[in-house]
Amino acid sequence: MTDNTLDTQIDLVRDEGFYQTNLRSRKFRGNLWKNFFLLAIIVAFGALLALFYNIANSAFGYVVEDYAVNPTTLAPDGNLSALREDELIAILLEYQERRLPVYIRDYVFTGDPTQFTTLPVSEVLAGKWYPPETDALTIRDLTPAQQAEVLERNMDQAQMVTLITEQVVDPVVLESYTLVESIFNRPAIEAEFQEEFVEQGATLYFTSWVNLDFLTSPLSNNPAAAGARTAIIGTLLVVIVTICIAFPIGVGAAIYLEEYSDHQEGHFLTRMNRIIETNIRNLAGVPSIIYGLLGLAVFVRTLGGVTGGRTIISASLTMALLILPVIIINAQEALRAVPSSLRDASYGMGATKWQTIYKVVMPSAIPGILTGTILAMSRAIGETAPLIIVGASTFILFDPSSLQSRFTVLPILIYNWTSRPQPEFKNLAASAIIVLLVLLLILNATAIILRQRARKSLAS
Amino acid sequence: MSAVKATAPATSGAYAIELKNVNVFYGEKLAVKDVNVNIQRQKITAFIGPSGCGKSTVLRALNRMNDLVLGARVAGEVIYNGQNLYGPNIDPVEVRRRIGMVFQKANPFPKSIYDNIAYGPRLLGIRGKQQLDDIVERSLKGAFLWDEVKNDLKKSGLALSGGQQQRLCIARAVAIEPDVILMDEPCSALDPIATQAIEELMRELVKTYTIVIVTHNMQQAQRVADFTAFFSIRKEMLNEGKDRRWGVLVEYAPTATIFNSPANEETERYIGGEFG
Ligand SMILES: Nc1ncnc2c1ncn2[C@@H]1O[C@H](COP(=O)(O)OP(=O)(O)OP(=O)(O)O)[C@@H](O)[C@H]1O
Numbered sequence A: 001m002t003d004n005t006l007d008t009q010i011d012l013v014r015d016e017g018f019y020q021t022n023l024r025s026r027k028f029r030g031n032l033w034k035n036f037f038l039l040a041i042i043v044a045f046g047a048l049l050a051l052f053y054n055i056a057n058s059a060f061g062y063v064v065e066d067y068a069v070n071p072t073t074l075a076p077d078g079n080l081s082a083l084r085e086d087e088l089i090a091i092l093l094e095y096q097e098r099r100l101p102v103y104i105r106d107y108v109f110t111g112d113p114t115q116f117t118t119l120p121v122s123e124v125l126a127g128k129w130y131p132p133e134t135d136a137l138t139i140r141d142l143t144p145a146q147q148a149e150v151l152e153r154n155m156d157q158a159q160m161v162t163l164i165t166e167q168v169v170d171p172v173v174l175e176s177y178t179l180v181e182s183i184f185n186r187p188a189i190e191a192e193f194q195e196e197f198v199e200q201g202a203t204l205y206f207t208s209w210v211n212l213d214f215l216t217s218p219l220s221n222n223p224a225a226a227g228a229r230t231a232i233i234g235t236l237l238v239v240i241v242t243i244c245i246a247f248p249i250g251v252g253a254a255i256y257l258e259e260y261s262d263h264q265e266g267h268f269l270t271r272m273n274r275i276i277e278t279n280i281r282n283l284a285g286v287p288s289i290i291y292g293l294l295g296l297a298v299f300v301r302t303l304g305g306v307t308g309g310r311t312i313i314s315a316s317l318t319m320a321l322l323i324l325p326v327i328i329i330n331a332q333e334a335l336r337a338v339p340s341s342l343r344d345a346s347y348g349m350g351a352t353k354w355q356t357i358y359k360v361v362m363p364s365a366i367p368g369i370l371t372g373t374i375l376a377m378s379r380a381i382g383e384t385a386p387l388i389i390v391g392a393s394t395f396i397l398f399d400p401s402s403l404q405s406r407f408t409v410l411p412i413l414i415y416n417w418t419s420r421p422q423p424e425f426k427n428l429a430a431s432a433i434i435v436l437l438v439l440l441l442i443l444n445a446t447a448i449i450l451r452q453r454a455r456k457s458l459a460s
Numbered sequence B: 001m002s003a004v005k006a007t008a009p010a011t012s013g014a015y016a017i018e019l020k021n022v023n024v025f026y027g028e029k030l031a032v033k034d035v036n037v038n039i040q041r042q043k044i045t046a047f048i049g050p051s052g053c054g055k056s057t058v059l060r061a062l063n064r065m066n067d068l069v070l071g072a073r074v075a076g077e078v079i080y081n082g083q084n085l086y087g088p089n090i091d092p093v094e095v096r097r098r099i100g101m102v103f104q105k106a107n108p109f110p111k112s113i114y115d116n117i118a119y120g121p122r123l124l125g126i127r128g129k130q131q132l133d134d135i136v137e138r139s140l141k142g143a144f145l146w147d148e149v150k151n152d153l154k155k156s157g158l159a160l161s162g163g164q165q166q167r168l169c170i171a172r173a174v175a176i177e178p179d180v181i182l183m184d185e186p187c188s189a190l191d192p193i194a195t196q197a198i199e200e201l202m203r204e205l206v207k208t209y210t211i212v213i214v215t216h217n218m219q220q221a222q223r224v225a226d227f228t229a230f231f232s233i234r235k236e237m238l239n240e241g242k243d244r245r246w247g248v249l250v251e252y253a254p255t256a257t258i259f260n261s262p263a264n265e266e267t268e269r270y271i272g273g274e275f276g
């Protein structure tokens, strides 16, 4: 650069007019960007509001409900849970005498349903209580009283309450209204109720579809009795087992890659590690359905003997694979963010590598690692596609009782309910979404509290 | 693996550490060339010289901190108690337990004052509460920090002032009672009063320890150091206007000699403030 051009540039630095013109456009550009960012947050917030509006609209509102048998005629205040087992059995005997064998099949018998009617009682109910004198008979040969006793001895009270609610009381939702209708159109709703439903003996009341019954009842084909308990337990189990598998492996892999994998430039291990790292980064972007296919092939089919096939453990292993890259990448980021001055301090005192990692690097990195785990966990809760492939059930009567149980999870339940024809299932789906969101909040809050604690113990 | 010996065998004389033809490379690049220094036991030796001449590099070669830099390589011998620290079978972990280090920027752990000091002893396997309490008290007293912090040992080390943090780091290094303490510009981020405190501390510590300090402050070298090593930069022009630079040891002598009657003209110009 010649001295001449240098001088012109310095003149521009001194030129007040030039400065003022540019100042205006600089500020204008700054404001433009600021407004764009504001717009972005408004759009995001609006989308969130629309989501909440939609969910709340379906989850609360007036319903018109009718019963086959009004529960107030069965128990004081219609509260079946307050009854004793023998009282509940008496109700079953009175209203459903002919269906008792079916209930034995559904709630007591655990074998192959096709053999239920032909096998003798001693085999059908092996290991369960049955009237000893009847062991050679089939279930159908038992008297209703004997069948009732089998049920009474082999079911618990809560199961009976569910059974009676579904089969005897058999509540039917005749009509449901959205929250917005319920608030702004009440007179119209009441008029419609008076005109169409009141003489059938139905009742109109305001309800929250998310309630204790919804949380504690098992799945059901009857929307008035259906709950999400089985799916809530399924989701919790899958997520917790997934984290238990993915967290130690992911953090371990990250520690290896960040702390141990440095070899001399050109060393073949260095190249290997770089290939591994690149691949982990790419794996984080692989569509989840592909993990589902992998899980199906490996955990459900090949390792079916160990995992039991389409079970919680298969699903958790698949999910663990899915979130592993997320955990590894975030943990690596967190480890890398630990200042090298701290490592130097530790090594300078004669610490071994492991002591340095364990006592200095890990405590500083843990908050960041937990942040990554929160992200991963949120992903695991919401994932649906791989679980459908590895065989989450859409409908099961029993709660999962072990890691080798069949299961379902909330997103699948939501999907299943939204695709049902009865309109009430839309309300149920909205409730399930609320439960899913709350569950997400709770799990995230737990992780955030843990992280805050780790931060505090670092700062003190 | 042979252990790094704590006490000097009778044969090893007055030198704590002897550098013999030490060359340090970062990858292919030669950083310092052919350094020969004999560091005297229980004396303070200062490394001075212009920026980039390799003072820190040589200092870090003394306790194998360079091993932590990917691609760094040391050729030549660093003899400590008759053993070559770069010989086969020498574990750097053991080297650093004998030859501790204090860094330019104070780097306390994000832990309590107590845990900072107890870190080293705990590394060595000391668990007893009474023992640790004693070590913490003795080390903090040794670093003239005890009176200022004795009432809040649970406070974070990061909550101290810069000068206090640096003394905490010295106390932390002292806690495992090394043989030699290396200090890389320990006062460069401190005000004159905190600097004075550290200098007094060094004069006190040198009664027990051998100290090597890197400093840019000529007065500091004159005030605290018994011996001074002056390093400088050599360069060689390559084609296309590029050059290659490496550090060399120019002169090593008692501090008074270096500052009053240096043998080398380059030393004289440097301490006279003519370059650097
Ligand atoms: N980690 C490293 N990787 C590559 N080169 C390095 C590294 N550390 C130092 N160097 C090079 O080695 C030479 C000596 O650096 P060194 O830090 O030892 O100088 P110094 O005398 O301590 O300088 P200052 O007084 O500025 O601290 C410099 O040219 C520097 O660029």
Ligand SMILES: [Mg+2]
Pocket (backbone or CB within 6 Å): B055, B056, B057, B184, B214
């Ligand atoms: Mg330096």
